Amino acid sequence: MKSYRIALIPGDGIGRDMTAAAWSVLQNAAKAHGFVFEATEFPWSCAFYRETGTMMPADGIETLRSFDAILLGAVGWPAQVPDAVSLHGLLLPIRKSFVQYANIRPHRLLAGVEGPLKATAFDILCIRENTEGEYSGAGGRIHQGTADEVAVETSIFTRKGVERILRFAFEQARSRRGKLASVTKSNAQKYSMVFWDDVTRQLSAEYPDVEVTSYHIDAMAARMVMAPETLDVVVASNLFGDILTDLGAAIQGGLGFAASANINPERNAPSMFEPVHGSAPDIAHLGIANPIATVWSGAMMLDHLGEKDAANAVMTAIEAVTKSGIGTVPGRDRTDTITAALLAAL
Amino acid sequence: MKSYRIALIPGDGIGRDMTAAAWSVLQNAAKAHGFVFEATEFPWSCAFYRETGTMMPADGIETLRSFDAILLGAVGWPAQVPDAVSLHGLLLPIRKSFVQYANIRPHRLLAGVEGPLKATAFDILCIRENTEGEYSGAGGRIHQGTADEVAVETSIFTRKGVERILRFAFEQARSRRGKLASVTKSNAQKYSMVFWDDVTRQLSAEYPDVEVTSYHIDAMAARMVMAPETLDVVVASNLFGDILTDLGAAIQGGLGFAASANINPERNAPSMFEPVHGSAPDIAHLGIANPIATVWSGAMMLDHLGEKDAANAVMTAIEAVTKSGIGTVPGRDRTDTITAALLAAL
Numbered sequence: 133m134k135s136y137r138i139a140l141i142p143g144d145g146i147g148r149d150m151t152a153a154a155w156s157v158l159q160n161a162a163k164a165h166g167f168v169f170e171a172t173e174f175p176w177s178c179a180f181y182r183e184t185g186t187m188m189p190a191d192g193i194e195t196l197r198s199f200d201a202i203l204l205g206a207v208g209w210p211a212q213v214p215d216a217v218s219l220h221g222l223l224l225p226i227r228k229s230f231v232q233y234a235n236i237r238p239h240r241l242l243a244g245v246e247g248p249l250k251a252t253a254f255d256i257l258c259i260r261e262n263t264e265g266e267y268s269g270a271g272g273r274i275h276q277g278t279a280d281e282v283a284v285e286t287s288i289f290t291r292k293g294v295e296r297i298l299r300f301a302f303e304q305a306r307s308r309r310g311k312l313a314s315v316t317k318s319n320a321q322k323y324s325m326v327f328w329d330d331v332t333r334q335l336s337a338e339y340p341d342v343e344v345t346s347y348h349i350d351a352m353a354a355r356m357v358m359a360p361e362t363l364d365v366v367v368a369s370n371l372f373g374d375i376l377t378d379l380g381a382a383i384q385g386g387l388g389f390a391a392s393a394n395i396n397p398e399r400n401a402p403s404m405f406e407p408v409h410g411s412a413p414d415i416a417h418l419g420i421a422n423p424i425a426t427v428w429s430g431a432m433m434l435d436h437l438g439e440k441d442a443a444n445a446v447m448t449a450i451e452a453v454t455k456s457g458i459g460t461v462p463g464r465d466r467t468d469t470i471t472a473a474l475l476a477a478l
Numbered sequence: 479m480k481s482y483r484i485a486l487i488p489g490d491g492i493g494r495d496m497t498a499a500a501w502s503v504l505q506n507a508a509k510a511h512g513f514v515f516e517a518t519e520f521p522w523s524c525a526f527y528r529e530t531g532t533m534m535p536a537d538g539i540e541t542l543r544s545f546d547a548i549l550l551g552a553v554g555w556p557a558q559v560p561d562a563v564s565l566h567g568l569l570l571p572i573r574k575s576f577v578q579y580a581n582i583r584p585h586r587l588l589a590g591v592e593g594p595l596k597a598t599a600f601d602i603l604c605i606r607e608n609t610e611g612e613y614s615g616a617g618g619r620i621h622q623g624t625a626d627e628v629a630v631e632t633s634i635f636t637r638k639g640v641e642r643i644l645r646f647a648f649e650q651a652r653s654r655r656g657k658l659a660s661v662t663k664s665n666a667q668k669y670s671m672v673f674w675d676d677v678t679r680q681l682s683a684e685y686p687d688v689e690v691t692s693y694h695i696d697a698m699a700a701r702m703v704m705a706p707e708t709l710d711v712v713v714a715s716n717l718f719g720d721i722l723t724d725l726g727a728a729i730q731g732g733l734g735f736a737a738s739a740n741i742n743p744e745r746n747a748p749s750m751f752e753p754v755h756g757s758a759p760d761i762a763h764l765g766i767a768n769p770i771a772t773v774w775s776g777a778m779m780l781d782h783l784g785e786k787d788a789a790n791a792v793m794t795a796i797e798a799v800t801k802s803g804i805g806t807v808p809g810r811d812r813t814d815t816i817t818a819a820l821l822a823a824l
């Protein structure tokens with residue numbers, strides 16, 4: 133029987149509750165579709181940091197490398213460990229070390245979910261560059277704490293980095309409705325963003341079947357709210373993708389429904405699947421968080437592993453549950469109730 | 479009789495139509511409130527560039543310096559002049575030379591206007607840093623056009639620049655509902671944004687009456703859509719403010735309603751008032767653009783000049799007109815119709 137080795141990193145706060153819930157659903161899907169999921173759980177988290185002084189062991193990345201995929205809950209507990217430490221000690225190193233350069237986030241309304249917009253008919257796939265750009269971590273501060281202080285932060289974009297994410301996005305657009313929106317701010321950032329626009333223009337010649345349009349980030353943010361139905365695939369830099377995907381989560385009804393995949397398209401290292409939401413310390417372990425974003429992320433994992441039928445079965449179960457009204461109103465249904473409904477629907 | 483000297487820069491595209499419409503309304507308000515508006519019109523624009531090779535004469539900034547205020551329509555005609563040239567040749571030099579460091583943009587639904595959100599009760603004042611940060615224009619590209627190309631873009635934040643915009647925002651919050659949201663991305667940009675958070679924390683001690691909360695830009699973008707009624711004053715960097723104010727324009731029904739003021743709070747140089755929308759070449763001179771954003775910007779100019787009664791009269795006229803349904807549906811009513819209604823309502 134086919135078997136997959138999954139690294140489970142529940143992380144902090146509701147991340148622990150969500151991975152537990154999602155894992156039971158995924159195990160069931162595996163059983164029903166004739167393959168085996170073998171999980172190894174890693175306790176790496178802010179609690180781990182407080183015990184050991186690091187977010188993960190020195191060989192953490194090497195340990196993860198042999199797995200088929202990683203399912204992550206959420207990282208961060210700012211009251212105990214600064215985000216700069218926790219995120220840069222666990223989440224971001226995984227994305228970068230395994231060259232998970234494509235962060236994919238689908239934005240559409242699940243059946244039965246009420247969003248904040250009057251518009252309901254949209255189906256957007258955001259693709260965020262995940263390894264460089266505005267989150268390169270390059271910069272510094274001088275004259276710190278004085279009236280003369282200056283802080284700089286440098287975005288670094290490479291041809292290789294920009295080209296590979298754009299190619300990935302062109303391919304996705306080709307497999308969907310053939311429309312690609314490339315998002316920059318080239319009228320105000322004349323080096324990095326003009327470069328991105330140049331590469332977009334060059335690649336577009338190779339994809340004559342894809343209709344590509346360049347937007348400024350400000351105009352795109354407005355468009356996602358005013359006319360989301362006009363969008364298909366949206367590709368953006370690390371920062372712009374970060375912003376647009378939270379906005380995407382908002383228009384799809386909230387972070388409780390926002391799934392994501394950090395993909396290494398070359399498949400020479402594991403990809404990672406995680407909900408867009410964070411660890412939500414205020415509601416951790418109260419049993420009221422919504423596991424749907426993590427389960428949906430799990431469906432994206434199944435799809436990536438090639439288990440399309442199981443992936444479809446999980447998505448069908450999610451929509452059957454939300455259509456029945458369960459899990460559609462933030463904070464109303466308990467984690468257990470939603471999980472049981474998902475298991476029943478499978 | 480009190481008299482103000484206004485520099486009128488209609489600029490490009492619908493900017494020309496909008497300033498003409500707004501100017502007739504403002505002239506009427508001046509007459510009704512016992513002061514004189516003396517306009518000097520400057521033809522600086524992309525058309526001017528094609529004739530002369532520059533967006534404005536070499537002494538343009540010095541010419542503008544003696545005016546009491548500047549009313550600008552829109553700059554840009556990308557098909558003829560690259561944005562990098564037109565914006566960096568006219569709009570941005572004015573903002574920077576006159577140290578108009580506070581870009582103020584109000585976001586609320588005018589009476590009778592239908593926005594894209596189900597939520598209707600919000601009243602947000604966005605304050606965008608306007609002179610430094612991500613739009614410093616520092617950076618470069620190496621190995622251009624080759625596979626090894628690298629582009630960098632450096633954000634530069636100074637203590638003086640960050641402190642003055644935050645102070646301005648704290649003062650605005652104090653004069654409104656006492657709530658300030660400061661927007662960064664300090665979990666991923668650890669120099670510039672951690673610096674901004676540090677300065678926010680330091681200043682908050684001086685404003686114990688203002689409740690200040692720090693948000694990440696991604697969470698704020700989501701909040702403006704999910705819970706805009708929870709926000710009062712929002713302060714952000716040049717780029718983040720740029721994005722949030724287009725989002726603000728979207729939730730208030732579109733760019734046709736989004737006004738802005740580029741303020742020099744020290745009043746040692748003129749401030750500039752302009753709609754958030756651009757020159758919209760596709761609908762230029764068709765007589766169908768909505769002048770309300772420019773008229774509202776004019777009301778902000780009146781307020782800045784100390785003519786509060788006239789400013790209130792213009793705002794009351796705007797809301798009377800939109801309440802009657804005129805000018806509320808994009809593209810339906812002609813510029814002339816809306817302008818005539820505003821004049822009648824004054």
Ligand SMILES: CC(C)[C@H](C(=O)O)[C@@H](O)C(=O)O
Nearest residue numbers: 219224374377408665666696
């Ligand atoms: C927590 C943070 C560093 C992270 C990011 O910006 O990548 C998060 O916002 C996300 O969107 O996954």
Ligand SMILES: CC(C)[C@H](C(=O)O)[C@@H](O)C(=O)O
Nearest residue numbers: 319320350565569720723754
């Ligand atoms: C045209 C562009 C440079 C400008 C900006 O980003 O400042 C515009 O988007 C705005 O918001 O005023």
